[in-house]
Amino acid sequence: MTVQIYGFLFSMWILILVGGGLMVLLVGPISFRDYVDIDPLINSGAKIILGHSNFTCYH
Amino acid sequence: MEEKIIAAVIVSAVAFFSVYALTPILIKVLERRNLVVQDVNKKGSVMVPRPGGISIVIGIVASEIILYLFFPISEILAIIITSILGFSVGIIDDRKPMGGWFKPVALAFCAAPILLLGAYDSNLDFPLFGSVSIPFLYMGLIVFMIPIAGNTINSIDVLNGVASGFITIASFALTISLIILQNYEIAIATLCLAFASLAFYKYHKLPSRIFPGDSGALTFGATYGVIAIVGHVEVIAAIAILPAVINSFLFLSSVKKITEHRETKNPVSHTDDFKLKTSDYMNAPITLVRLIIAKRPLSEKQVVTEIFRLGMFSGVLAIVTAFLMGVEV
Numbered sequence: 001m002t003v004q005i006y007g008f009l010f011s012m013w014i015l016i017l018v019g020g021g022l023m024v025l026l027v028g029p030i031s032f033r034d035y036v037d038i039d040p041l042i043n044s045g046a047k048i049i050l051g052h053s054n055f056t057c058y059h
Numbered sequence: 060m061e062e063k064i065i066a067a068v069i070v071s072a073v074a075f076f077s078v079y080a081l082t083p084i085l086i087k088v089l090e091r092r093n094l095v096v097q098d099v100n101k102k103g104s105v106m107v108p109r110p111g112g113i114s115i116v117i118g119i120v121a122s123e124i125i126l127y128l129f130f131p132i133s134e135i136l137a138i139i140i141t142s143i144l145g146f147s148v149g150i151i152d153d154r155k156p157m158g159g160w161f162k163p164v165a166l167a168f169c170a171a172p173i174l175l176l177g178a179y180d181s182n183l184d185f186p187l188f189g190s191v192s193i194p195f196l197y198m199g200l201i202v203f204m205i206p207i208a209g210n211t212i213n214s215i216d217v218l219n220g221v222a223s224g225f226i227t228i229a230s231f232a233l234t235i236s237l238i239i240l241q242n243y244e245i246a247i248a249t250l251c252l253a254f255a256s257l258a259f260y261k262y263h264k265l266p267s268r269i270f271p272g273d274s275g276a277l278t279f280g281a282t283y284g285v286i287a288i289v290g291h292v293e294v295i296a297a298i299a300i301l302p303a304v305i306n307s308f309l310f311l312s313s314v315k316k317i318t319e320h321r322e323t324k325n326p327v328s329h330t331d332d333f334k335l336k337t338s339d340y341m342n343a344p345i346t347l348v349r350l351i352i353a354k355r356p357l358s359e360k361q362v363v364t365e366i367f368r369l370g371m372f373s374g375v376l377a378i379v380t381a382f383l384m385g386v387e388v
Contacts, residue, residue, distance in 0.1 A: 002351060002365060005302075005347075005350055005351070005369060006369070006372060008305070009301050009302065009305070009369065009372060009373060009376070010376070012301055012305070013298060013301070013376045013380075016294065016297070016298060017185070017186055017187065017380075017383075020185030020186065020188060020294060021185060021187060021188040023183075023185065023191055024185050024188040024189050024190065024191045025188060027191060027193075
């Protein structure tokens with residue numbers, strides 16, 4: 001069982017790296033500030049919603 | 060650089076020796092006031108003084124104040140205030156056990172100094188891929204980070220020496236990671252936590268002479284959480300405590316509600332020779348300890364050693380992640 005826990009930890013680590021990469025690549029470049037003068041907080045909130053809907057679609 | 064080395068040596072010594080010297084005095088005071096609880100994993104009725112959070116917070120705060128004199132930056136001030144607030148939440152719960160929601164909600168307010176002092180950067184860094192700017196989400200992350208870190212460390216505080224030993228391992232891994240990332244001031248601030256927890260481990264290790272209690276565990280967790288934010292190493296810090304995160308996740312997903320450990324069925328029972336074995340309760344929560352002893356009963360010392368090995372493994376993964384932060388694909 002202990003070996004499996006190490007394997008689980010390692011898998012989680014890989015998932016964190018890959019998940020972080022997806023977030024940077026997919027959500028990071030999105031910006032509405034190029035088109036309209038928008039508050040950074042609202043821009044960030046829109047990114048979260050888009051990121052979440054992408055995540056939900058993939059599932 | 061010389062000033063940083065001198066500061067590191069001084070604050071490490073203050074953190075270590077203040078906890079090392081204060082804890083025996085605290086043990087005597089707690090015993091005299093009959094503030095003791097039973098160690099359920101020992102044969103007979105072994106009573107252990109609790110809580111030890113007072114000596115922990117004094118060690119951390121005293122050393123961080125000295126560090127602030129060297130480097131008067133808002134990040135260190137945020138660490139000092141958040142640690143004190145985390146301790147305050149814990150000591151309230153130690154005095155009078157509150158409901159399951161009390162600690163997460165109260166700890167969320169402990170994040171206020173970070174926001175008020177502006178001691179954060181809203182870019183979230185990931186290894187290999189760079190960073191993403193999410194100011195709105197990041198403010199939410201700050202509010203959630205302290206309760207998550209606090210409760211994560213608190214939930215792993217189930218066997219002698221685990222909480223203090225585990226946070227010592229994670230803190231040293233985080234210190235090395237911060238040095239790799241050349242964030243020296245916060246690396247020194249992390250040393251305060253590492254040496255305070257190491258000194259407390261001397262008395263908390265098997266067989267425990269004192270328990271940290273909620274005040275100690277939440278001080279460890281809140282300090283660790285605030286360092287992760289102000290040091291801008293959120294991902295690395297989460298990786299360093301991954302076994303504890305998994306423990307919390309398993310607990311929450313099996314219980315399916317935010318609750319206190321004492322309100323659930325014990326996931327562990329004992330064999331005749333007092334080794335730990337999985338509980339017969341079907342609805343007892345799944346925890347890291349339960350996974351470790353799933354195959355065969357183990358002594359408390361064996362389980363603690365296994366948790367520390369898992370902590371060291373995660374620490375190495377955290378350090379590797381820090382190296383990867385400098386690499387972009």
